[in-house]
Amino acid sequence: MNNSHVWSSKELITASKLNALAELSLVNSLSTDLTSRAKNVKSFGAVGDGVSDDTTAIQSALDSFQTTGGILFMPQGNYKISKALKIYQGTTIQGAGIAGRLGDYKLNPGEERPKPGTNIIQSSPNENGIMNAEPTVYNITLQDLVITGAGSGTGNGIYFDWAINGQDDNGRLSHLQFERIFVTDFGNNGIELHCPILTTLINVHSQNNGNNGFELLATGFSNSFINTWAANNKNIGYHAVEYSYTSFVNCAADYNDIGYQLEGCQNASLLNSGAERQLTRALNIIGSNLINVFGFEVVGNNDTAIYVDQNSFGIHIFGAADNSVNATAKVFIHASWGAQIVTSAINTSDQAPNQYDDWSYVTELTNSQGYFAVSPHKGIVNGHGVTSDRPSGTAGLQWFDQTLGKPIWHNGTNWVDSTGKIV
Secondary structure (H helix, E strand, O other): OOOOOOOOOOOOOOHHHHHHHHHHHHHHHHHHHHHHHEEEHHHHOOOOEEEEEOHHHHHHHHHOOOOOOEEEEOOOEEEEEOOOEEEOOOEEEEOOOEEEEOOOOOOOHHHOOEEEOEEEEEOOOOOOOEEEOOOEEEEEEEEEEEEEOOOOOOOOOEEEEOOHHHOOOOOEEEEEEEEEEEEEOOOOOOEEEEOEEEEEEEEEEEEOOOOOOEEEEOOOEEEEEEOOEEEOOOOEEEEEEOOEEEEEEOOEEEOOOEEEEEEOOEEEEEEEEEEEOOOOOOEEEEOOEEEEEEEEEEEEEOOOOEEEOOOOEEEEEEEEEEEEEOOOOOOOEEEOOOOEEEEEEEEOOOOOOOEEOOOOEEEEEEEEOOEEEEOOOOOOOOOEEOHHHOOOOOOOOEEEEOOOOEEEEEOOOOEEOOOOOEO
8 A cells, every 4th residue: 555645736735635645644554553563473484384393483473572562373284393482471372273173072081182273382392382581471362272292391381480580579470361272291281370460261271281281370369260171181180379369160170180279279269160080189178268169060080079178268168069979989078177168059979978077167058948057967166165155055066165175066965075975
């Protein structure tokens, strides 16, 4: 498009003609701006044949956005790399998507192999796939990509850490969005994020990795995982450490050692999510508080389904079911001593019942004639205080007597300790 105009000697210059020229100049300016902000990786020499090393070409394309940000389009192809791709803030990598399954449906999702649309293949086992180039990272988007590792080593598929290059403060990961991403076969973690905030993962699948599917570290907050899947990872599907205001919605964890593990987290939720065929536990809650589990399904688990340790409190488990039980399954909900839990609408089996340790503070809510009431259970603590503050006892009521330093129960006539002795 050309915005020049040659005036004839007899042409009348009018206001409308001047306005038209101004609009044409603006269109050309916007066109130039869009060209600088949206680029095709093939323009930088990337081949995408799965044989040529495209590292330099892709990194050159990403480097061109260092100061301006922009969109890098990667057409369908297999892009072999040998070093981590480093992305700058304000940048989007837009792939051509995952074309579909390669072969028939597999019962074990870890055996799935996507038929790639845009596949970034890391050939070096100790290198990451994609990582941040600078400590301060805002507004990075990854969409419609397969990221494949070498099957061994220490590399991560996606690795974002504000403390890179020796940075120990003032870093930030904020406003990250990963959508329709398939990460597979990395030696360490599929996706590892250090202290992200305001970050969203939608339709992200992390499988067949040597450690965890999603490794979430260092006090992140205000993050959402929506329709994500962790499958066949060697250790934990979702491992969150010291995360707050974070939700897992419609998420799945299959064929991992542990499905979900929340450590030192607060005000986090699992909503309408599930775990199938973990080697050990479906959900570990460790040293966490204000954790809400609503609508959690466990299928074919091999050990304890939900474990809550003694340093966790304010745990709410409403609507949970063990729909099929393996021969090695032992317990559905295990509340360790000191754990504080409220449960309701829990569907367990005779083989894998709930286990509430002595000194655990568990309240079961049962629907009785239209209202919820505390269900009598030896493992349930209904209150605590010194001996003189004991309430009027009813059968099944438990009280932690701070004077005696132990829990006691009311048998309908007297208060007794765990040995049956009247106290």
